[in-house]
Amino acid sequence: MDIKTGQMSGGCPFTGDNSVRSLLGRTNKDWWPDALQLEILAQGGKSADPMGDDFNYAEAFNALDYNALKADLTALMTDSQDWWPADYGHYGPFFIRMAWHAAGTYRTGDGRGGSSSGQQRFAPLNSWPDNGNLDKARRLLWPVKQKYGKHISWADLFILTGNVAIESMGGPVFGFGGGREDVFEPETVYWGTEELWVDQGAETRILPDEGKALDNPLAAIQMGLIYVNPEGPGGNPHDAEGMARDMRETFSRMAMNDEETVALTAGGHAFGKCHGAVPPDQLSGSPEGGALEMQGFGWATDKAQIAEGHITTSGIEGAWTPNPTQWGGDYFRLLFKYDYELTKSPAGAHQWTPINPEEADMAPDARDPNKKVPTIMTTADMALKRDPEYRKISERFLNDQAALDDAFARAWFKLCHRDMGPKTRYLGPEVPEETLIWQDPVPAGSKPADAAVSDFQSAILNSGLSVSELVKAAWASASTYRNSDHRGGSNGARVRLAPQNGWAANDPEELSKVLSKIDELRGDLSMADAIVAAGNAAVEKAAKDAGFNVSVPFTGGRGDAGDEHTDAESFEPLEPFADGFRNYLRTKATVKTEDMLVDKANLLGLSMPEMTVLLGGMRALGANSGNTKHGVLTERAGQLTNDFFVNLLDMATEWKVVDTSGDEEFIGSDRKSGEEKWRATRTDLVFGSNSQLRAVAEVYAENGNEQKFVNDFVSAWTKIMNNGLFGIA
Structure with missing residues (x-):
């Protein structure tokens, strides 16, 4: 495996001397073992969302009587309740704290936390010591939520109420963007490994002397x-x-x-x-x-x-x-x-x-x-x-004072909207006209003609670039997307800008060569569209070379961001420490690499079958970072085959760990002759080791499912390429 040296600044959970641990840390079951367990009702992938798949929150929000809602919230500020009286006769400060703490869990490291799904209603956040008595703030809001129903989510209501609270006390507000859609169960987030809360004597997480x-x-x-x-x-x-x-x-x-x-x-x-x-x-x-x-x-x-x-x-x-x-x-x-x-x-x-x-x-x-x-x-x-x-x-x-007014209004807006992603996702009449650099703006693109896309794809396939090179460039561009805060993705083609063009996972020298050729041949296509179209063409060729005629759907209209649209420093947390799809790991980790693969898949919005088929297909296409051969369990690399699964599950192969590199590299040998056949990593072997993943892998290895494998790979690939295309039909 390409074990690259390097250290993440600020202390990384993936490095150090700690024992291997899970990315989950302490879970709700750990904190409240006697709590009612509802996971059994989610079997078969059924969602806890009672609104159903047909519910469109944007449509519901746009039908909201926004001014009436704000008037009701303003009236609530001074409507002191006997069961929980308002300090100074005004609930404004209480609601500001509620909104602040709903948004303030956001962190740049993985984009999780924040205000965008109303998580403050659920454990563990509803019971954090720092959120003490905010249960009362949410109950004070219930009559308003009940009145406006589906037209305002709890997640939007928390933040809008904080804005109204500030306004009602004469404070400055920069604007409000709706569009946060509620979830109805706790999200899986790593909050830490400690066994005590802060009010129980939990140790501080920064101890310089130690x-x-x-x-x-x-x-x-x-x-x-x-x-x-x-x-x-x-x-x-x-x-x-x-x-x-x-x-x-x-x-x-x-x-x-x-x-x-x-x-x-x-x-x-x-x-x-x-x-x-x-x-x-x-x-x-x-x-x-x-x-x-x-x-x-x-x-x-x-x-x-x-x-x-x-x-x-x-x-x-x-x-x-x-x-x-x-x-x-x-x-x-x-x-x-x-x-x-x-x-x-x-x-x-x-x-x-x-x-x-x-x-x-x-x-x-x-x-x-x-x-x-x-x-x-x-x-x-x-x-x-x-x-x-x-x-x-x-x-x-x-x-x-004017400087403070402006700085607070802008910082509050950023606090409450940082995890919402592009401005195109914002709803409502109070969305500010000004576009801010932290919103990762991308100039509008134009949808290219089908003929222009087809001509470009033919040209790029005849350019001398390999299938793996084109696939890797497209993946490098699109796989930065995080569904936690909707940052990254193929729109903007920031893979050609700093810092992404220098990330080790992207093989910078090879990437530069591929992007130069794409730029040379793209014609009127944006670079963002051309990178994806080139990757799609490579996937189609790889499938055809394997005997399958498939068409990879292409959605055009991406724009190209420039340095002036990009806060390069803010993109540093998106650099992959590990990307199992490319068999990339920067250095030895204290978190198992298969855990990091699952975490990456979760941020990409993938299901278990999607994660499985994508990884197997990427191995077959030879898309490893550094062009290593680990996990490329095929003699026909560059063709879209199910060979990864067939050969991984082949009982004629015996796997052993390579002692010199710990448990990150493995050799697969013929059981009879002892001859080495393959090399693989933990992220490869987990698809034969883990019972659930093996069950999925077996489907893709079965005779008669070769076409299904190709079709499912194309579907999952298209999902990755189109992640983050908000406002682009």
Whole structure:
């Protein structure tokens, strides 16, 4: 196998000295073993979605009375409920936190998390300590959701409510794009391996003195947090340098730079308060583990305490500003006006209180507006003053309210929309006209004439380029797609731009040669269309050479992105550490390579049969990175045959591990003669080892299913080539 050396920055779960582990980490079954198990009802691939396959959310959303919904949400902001009264008579800060935490799980490492499917309703997110009492925010929204029904998803409602909350308190909003479609079951996401939540003493994920870095793709500093521990690294309020380091690391992994980090922190903390009025041992458990009669509520206190505002979530107690339901510059004004001393909340959490505050700078009590209480800052807030780079930005915002207004509005919009993919997916009347670089814009393409495509395909097949070279270039372009945040894919042809044109998995020298020839011959086709059309032509030729006449469907209309449309740094997380379809692994991993194959297939939106047939076909086509022969279990490479499956499952072959390279490389020898026949990797042999994958592989190896194999490969290949073609018919 092509075991390439290299190390991912920031600490990667695939490298290091840890024992081999699963990409799943701790699952809901681990956290709540007694919870009702519903997986049995999903057998046979049946979805938990009650809306059915015919439901079109975009059509439903476009029929929404958008202005009426916003009016109802605005009215809800000050409609305080007896069962959960609003702090300061306004739910706005509560709903901002709800929206923030719905979106704030997004991480750039794998594009998972974020706001786009309403995952905050399900475990584990519904029971994370950092999401304490947001179960009440969602219940406050239920009458609105019930009223508008299918026309607004929970996922869209969370974010729109946060926007309305900001607007209702005079804050700046950049816009809103709908289009987040609900799912009805927890998504499988690696949240970490820890066995404790942050409120149970979980260790911080960054320990520089011990050489411990934050694993990719994780972004939160401790299990059960959205971002950082507000009391300080591991709860240490005196580690000012570590606090800034943690903030910079976690926010950058959520696609935010320093200015955006400062703007979001200050803007979010302009509203509302922290809650730490009672010791946490007075609270009940989280929603997922609650008693039936709690009806999905958790963290409850008794009615008298709730009425008094004696609530605990973070454990920190107090408001940041004297006007917690009004946008303005008080946050930075107080941060720089006063010296702060370390104190503890009634719940025992570390926090910072201004020394000798003026009465005008004190906050109203959350339940009694006639009572004044001191404001507070968290250790995370203090970092905006202590860290030199954060301080420069903070002082600029202190002296330029308009700059803060604009920076917060844009950062909030990015926070809430980063995982939605291209702007063409946005719905509604408040989609901003401005196109932002983080939306990965692609200039509109034009649909080429069928004759132009056909002429180009004939020319490229006669150019001297091989089937494997054309297939590899098309795969390199299209397989960057992630259905988690809808980034990457063939549209834009960014495979010819930095950093993708230099990725080791793409065999840069060979790729450059292929792209140059495609560019030379493409005529009026965009490069994005031409790369895919060339790959399709190669697949058709490979099938024909194997005795099968098939037509690979082609959808044209892709545009070509340029450097000016591309934030190259933001594409670095899309570089494959492993791509089992190309038998590529950068270096020895602590996660099994077959796990990484499944993870890649999941991000590509593939089913088990699609993953299986694609990998077998790619091996037959000789499409390995580095042109290695591992897993190319055929004497007729370049033809689209089912030989990979036939020869993998051949009982005349005996497989043994190659000791010199651990368990990543294997030799297949003739059982009688001992003569070496093949070499393979873990991602090859798993299709004979794993019982479920073997069952699928056997179908493709059976006599009479050769045509089925070709047809299924073409279908799965077309799916990969067309991933991310939003707005292109």
